[in-house]
Amino acid sequence: MNIILYAIPIFFVLIAIELAAEKIRGTQYYRVNDALTSLATGVMNQVVSVIQRLIPFTLYVFVEDRFAFFGLLETWWLWVVAFIAYDFFYYWNHRFGHEVNVLWASHVVHHSSEDYNLTTALRQTGTGFLSVIFYLPLAILGFDPLMVLSVGALNLVYQFWVHTQHVGKLGWFEWVFVSPSNHRAHHAQNAIYIDKNYGGVFIIWDRLFGTYQEELDSDPVIFGITGSVKSWNPLWVNAQVYAQLVYDAWRTRSWADKFLIWFKRTGWRPQDVDEQYPLEKVDLTRFKKFDIPLPAQLKAYGIMQYGQIATLTLFFSISAATLSLVQQCSLVLYIFAGLFGIGATMEGKHYAGVFEWLRHGLLLIMLLSLSAQLPIVLILWLVSLSLVSVPLLVLGRLLQSRSLRLYS
Ligand SMILES: [Zn+2]
Ligand SMILES: [Zn+2]
Incomplete structure (x- = not known):
């Protein structure tokens, strides 16, 4: 169970x-x-x-x-x-x-x-x-x-x-x-x-x-990590610190450090890399949360698309063992593409519109390949989520590009 x-x-x-x-x-x-x-x-x-x-x-x-x-x-x-x-x-x-x-x-x-x-x-x-x-x-x-x-x-x-x-x-x-x-x-x-x-x-x-610390009124909690991830892309959120470690290991001239960096205390960097490529020092007194303007239409779009991806994930979790390898792979790729697309849309990336149009097209192909396994109600639900949310994407991106111009 x-x-x-x-x-x-x-x-x-x-x-x-x-x-x-x-x-x-x-x-x-x-x-x-x-x-x-x-x-x-x-x-x-x-x-x-x-x-x-x-x-x-x-x-x-x-x-x-x-x-x-x-x-x-x-x-x-x-x-x-x-x-x-x-x-x-x-x-x-x-x-x-x-x-x-x-x-x-x-x-x-x-x-x-x-x-x-x-x-x-x-x-x-x-x-x-x-x-x-x-x-x-x-x-x-x-x-x-x-x-x-x-x-x-x-x-x-x-x-x-x-x-x-x-x-x-x-x-x-x-x-x-x-x-x-x-x-x-x-x-x-x-x-x-x-x-x-x-x-x-x-x-x-x-x-x-010896690692206990009470929450104190004198020090209100500022949530997050020093060196903010600054991303709504869940793939990048997962990859960012690995990428930093790979860069640092690549850049250092010390062969020992290329290996040791992975097992050192968190935040440790090879000395030559730290001197040549210093990381920005964080000043919490001027802390501002990472944010990018998001019109209501794109909020609704993100929620609906998340609903579609979550439905497919639930289906995948329950029935992965009964699917063919091709079906499993296409489903996983579509889910990851959906997560990437929602993140790119919320970040106002210039390619997000085209990417999302392509993805909605791919949904139809994927549903065809899964038509024997998916109940018709579920297919209708997934397609209607795409159909209803596409106009929101178009309008939302127009408004977002305007506010991003004002924002920058
Ligand atoms: Zn937690
Ligand atoms: Zn933790």
């Missing part, structure tokens, strides 16, 4: 409740472009996890098969132990994810939003392949792979609700559990909060290992 897939409707109900709270309280925690980028990375994460579902899991099964000390039997208390043990290893996975260059290149996606709301929880990396290594001690102890997969999914589901600014501090709860307040601090770019509060469900690991 894929627990995350079952949790998705609950996630969207909670997002709707948070949006209602935003309206009632008059807060400004949501922006369409930022929220859609978060959701788009969530889609990428889901597609990638369907593709590689077997790979990391096989490594775990292999280790458990060959090296397990005990054959642990499933009892209710063993589930509790597995849940707590998983969170302990999650802490270290997460901590290394922040503190080592190559692991940060993957985890940075989750921190790249400068807003903080429930969609931020779904902003997940598409390159988390190495995480499985941190859970191998559980395999060696003999925990059943399915048990670990289940408690891992529960751990992730728990973390959803803490991504909100509508809940304040929760008294004793802050001492034991990860909460909205202590996780807000984790998403901050203010110096005082950097590399703090790594827990997934329990915050006690941070208290034990």
Whole structure:
């Protein structure tokens, strides 16, 4: 049973409740472009996890098969132990994810939003392949792979609700559990909060290992990362820090540094590269969120197109195993093209219009190739989303190009 897939409707109900709270309280925690980028990375994460579902899991099964000390039997208390043990290893996975260059290149996606709301929880990396290594001690102890997969999914589901600014501090709860307040601090770019509060469900690991930091009124959290990603393109959001590491490794004259840079502390750069190509210093006193004017028509366009891509992703998640390789590949390519196109439209790229027209044409070809598998209602739904949103694209781009001229 894929627990995350079952949790998705609950996630969207909670997002709707948070949006209602935003309206009632008059807060400004949501922006369409930022929220859609978060959701788009969530889609990428889901597609990638369907593709590689077997790979990391096989490594775990292999280790458990060959090296397990005990054959642990499933009892209710063993589930509790597995849940707590998983969170302990999650802490270290997460901590290394922040503190080592190559692991940060993957985890940075989750921190790249400068807003903080429930969609931020779904902003997940598409390159988390190495995480499985941190859970191998559980395999060696003999925990059943399915048990670990289940408690891992529960751990992730728990973390959803803490991504909100509508809940304040929760008294004793802050001492034991990860909460909205202590996780807000984790998403901050203010110096005082950097590399703090790594827990997934329990915050006690941070208290034990000296990485706890309370959210302070004196230092209001500025969300995001130092060295903003400045993009609504979920593919670039996933690739940016890797690209920086590749550039730096390429440019340095030291052969040792070409190798070591990947495993050094996050932010470390070879000395010659740092001198020749210094990165911009961040001044948080003048912090402004990344934004690009987005007319209402393009907001509606983005939401509708996201609806189309999310529908196809759900279909892919449920029925990937029953599709031919050609169908799988064309579906994945279309989903990625959709995510790219929505991002390019929100960024006002000059090629976005042509790209999107081509993509809507490709939808028809893809639906033809899937016509035996897709119910007719679903085909009608997907086509109508394209038909209704195309006029919005044309009008929205006209207005956007005007405001971009004023903006620049
Ligand atoms: Zn993190
Ligand atoms: Zn988070």
